[in-house]
Amino acid sequence: MAGPANTGERTEQSPEPVLVFGEVHTCLLQHGQALTGRGAADLLRLRADERVRLSERPNLYVRSPDVPTGVDCHLPSASGAKVRAVGTVTARATLTEGRLLQAGAHCTVTADGPGRRRRWGHYLARPGVVEPFGTLPERDVADGCLGAGRRPGDLDLGAIADRTLTRVLRDRALDNQPPFKSQVTRLRWVALRAADGEGPSLERFTLAGDGLRMAELRLPAGIPAAAAAGLCHDLALHDWLLTTLVRMVERSRLGSTDGRDALTALRPAVDHLMHLWMPAARVDQPLRPLWEALEREPGFTRQWQILVQRIRDQLALQTAAHLQP
Amino acid sequence: MLVFAASDKGGTGRSVTSANIAFHRALAGDDVCYLDFDFGSPTAAAVFDVPSVMGGIVQGGLHSYLQGQAHEPVRLDVWARTEHPVLRHRPAGSGNLVLFPGDRSGGEFAVGNDSVIRGIDLFLRLHSEFDVVLVDLSAGRSYAVDLALEVTARPELHGVGARWLIHHRWTRQHVIAASGFAFGPRGILSGGVARGHDVEELRGSMRFVRAAVLDPETPPWSLAPPAQSAWMRTCDQGLHRLAADRGVGYSAMLGSVPLEPVLQWREQLITDEDVFSSRVAGPETLKAFQDLAGKLTDDDAWGIP
Structure with missing residues (x-):
């Protein structure tokens, strides 16, 4: 049987996760009316084999199935160090109150990994986890993820989020008659491990130009990546509003x-x-x-x-x- | 709304007129973007006075995006990046004015399905953000024109209004060329129909813009010697007849820009300052651009009841 899928857990084959990073794009759904739960569920059926999640309290919220993307490339790093990593990235789209569309991609990076690529089955059994070749310089990579010294060809979660967003926006069920014009905002986020005994914290939340925002979190061990992504989607949504x-x-x-x-x-x-x-x-x-x-x-x-x-x-x-x- | 600026020939004032339309819409409070699709010779940066991207950018512009080499094209806030002395102080109540430059070594390339899909995503995205999306297409039946026709015919763009402005000079050759470019066998209309556009709908979304128009009834031309004046009137009437015969007459015209030395010698934005303070440009020119900017979304001018 495959290893546990929980990205927050440590297993023998997969070392401890020390960094989670992601990017979430937020925009107004390009449609004249707010979508109903059913309409939203149809829109966000990004995979045929898994169902869309829908919740009505305290507001209407619809979430697509997670879509994995296999990656084998360098992680962004502020120093320019080449840190190759292999694994999968998780992407999803959500619609809040039939109005606000979000698409996000995130992944968890482990503290270290073998200096060679494992068989794909290993990575597929750990959706949303990326393993570096060797030891991860987590601070350097976190700074790189937030935008310092990005190079073409580095893992770009913004591109994956954007692809997910445009895929939904291209849907012919949308009439492209939004009630007003608005910008897409992008939140880039990283979550590093908090010091032992410390609780979670938000180290910074900054606004850059052109709708770009950056957030840096500290999380104690045991908090799943999905929870961090959920928080960042919520921050991004309210920042957009x-x-x-x-x-x-x-x-x-x-x-x-x-x-x-x-x-x-x-x-x-x-x-x-x-x-x-x-x-x-x-x-x-x-x-x-x-x-x-x-x-x-x-x-x-x-x-x-x-x-x-x-x-x-x-x-x-x-x-x-x-x-x- | 998507607005495509096209022309059969170069030197029709397409870029400078489009940039002025964008500028006046933004002054009036609309969020406007200007896409430099002039593959081969991107010029918009010069008109907006953004020297850092004069002649296009090295990479990451619209060409890179459409060819899949950049996941989004570079965008520049004109109010923040221009070196134009008047524009640097963004007027209160103005909308955003964003320039999407072309790549310096852009050039032509074939329309593949991937670039069509990128075009769809780009136009959908810009439509969601901007009141007016002005696309400056390179002259002639270029790749850029084909791409615009192809993308706007796709069902994904239903509900996104598109209008075509065809720019030409007010001369015999230009009137004939503009008419052929719009309605001829290899023209926009037939190219659009071949891609699935409805013929009447597409025709209804096309208007002509005359540039460098010399009006024999206004100074200085009205002050010419009688013989010259009479000759000019005859020629002008002949041109009007020709234009009407070729479907480029009054009813198909959105506006006309007078012959203006400032625009002939230096393609630039015409501001209030140029007309009322330094007085280097004529008030008719300013008014022509303001009218064009207004008529762009005035349904009367487009025969929409």
């Missing part, structure tokens, strides 16, 4: 133009975005404190609420203006 709403309020020129114009520009926010905010709805219990840290600094929900309040105040003012004789 915030980015998109900030941009929409900015574009509406709220306060400087005729209130009615601003309302027309903000209407899609009320119709399609404001009910989607639900931080940590699907984050595993041990990782919830990371969200709480983000709420303190920089204060995701605080900023969201201020924007929502501005929009509601504007609506109230316009209504009041209408009621005046």
